[in-house]
Amino acid sequence: MNGRQIGLSMLLVAFAGFEAYAVYQHGVVGIFMAVLANSATTVAFVDLCIALGSVGPLLYLIRRERSAPARALGVARA
Numbered sequence: 001m002n003g004r005q006i007g008l009s010m011l012l013v014a015f016a017g018f019e020a021y022a023v024y025q026h027g028v029v030g031i032f033m034a035v036l037a038n039s040a041t042t043v044a045f046v047d048l049c050i051a052l053g054s055v056g057p058l059l060y061l062i063r064r065e066r067s068a069p070a071r072a073l074g075v076a077r078a
Contacts, residue, residue: 005065012058 001009022031035045 002065005062008058008062008065012055012062015055015058 026034035041
């Protein structure tokens with residue numbers, strides 16, 4: 001594991017922990033009630049979903065970094 005993978009993994013763990021804390025504190029329904037409370041929060045939520053995704057892109061970046069040395073050497077992974 002290289003430094004970039006470690007950094008991305010730490011970001012993923014922190015993000016997942018923050019999400020778990022929010023769900024613990026407000027519940028899933030409470031989070032959606034807050035997001036849909038008014039048009040400003042709804043627009044911000046939709047913009048972030050479109051622009052950032054969330055856990056999926058982080059997992060992709062971590063996995064991509066793991067296969068980077070093989071790609072650099074021209075080795076195909078099965």
